[in-house]
């Protein structure tokens with residue numbers, strides 16, 4: 657759903673970077689995806705494959721890094737990343753503070769954005 661506009665933005669940015677740096681071809685693109693952004697890396701790759709045709713980044717390899725949401729403990733004030741998978745393994749609620757077990761509150765804006773990190777020609 658959100659992926660196509662995101663891919664179009666990536667292509668516009670990479671075209672711009674290629675032009676500015678006189679690169680004929682972009683071979684690798686690093687992208688940061690916010691955990692709460694609703695962007696699914698697999699879908700980005702899929703759209704990218706067809707949408708990149710004719711662009712500098714055509715056929716480039718996409719590398720994704722997840723940008724986690726950050727929670728702040730209401731008890732001790734510590735900030736920690738929201739990592740549902742790891743917290744589950746450790747046997748605690750992913751919203752609980754890893755230090756004191758207090759309730760974590762989402763730090764506004766974290767994990768919500770997705771952006772281009774770097775490109776390689």
Ligand SMILES: [Zn+2]
Pocket residue numbers: 729730731732733734753754755756757758
């Ligand atoms: Zn705490």
